[in-house]
Amino acid sequence: MESNVELVTNSFRRDVLTRGVVNSAAPTPCECGLYQYYSQKCGCLYKSVHLKCGNTLSENTGMPILCRAGRGRKVRVHDAVVPFHCAECRRKNVRWTGRSAEIKGGQS
Numbered sequence: 001m002e003s004n005v006e007l008v009t010n011s012f013r014r015d016v017l018t019r020g021v022v023n024s025a026a027p028t029p030c031e032c033g034l035y036q037y038y039s040q041k042c043g044c045l046y047k048s049v050h051l052k053c054g055n056t057l058s059e060n061t062g063m064p065i066l067c068r069a070g071r072g073r074k075v076r077v078h079d080a081v082v083p084f085h086c087a088e089c090r091r092k093n094v095r096w097t098g099r100s101a102e103i104k105g106g107q108s
Contacts, residue, residue: 008080016049034074036074041085044085
């Protein structure tokens, strides 16, 4: 794991605002997308958070929605992890999965 990786324990909505990545390939570049946070413990997807730039508003509600370029865009957050197991691993009572070989020093 990289040395500059941060642990995120709460406030994903506030954290995702600091990690926005501009989609420069889009006709109108923006940060919209589904940002995915992964578990440090099991390596599974822990939480997904939508980031909406606010440039596109819903005609019905007037609230911000994802821009056309952000729909279907998934961004894996590499510089932050969550120090908890995902919900499925907690339900299955799994201690370590996915990264178990790394954790045990390459031994299975």
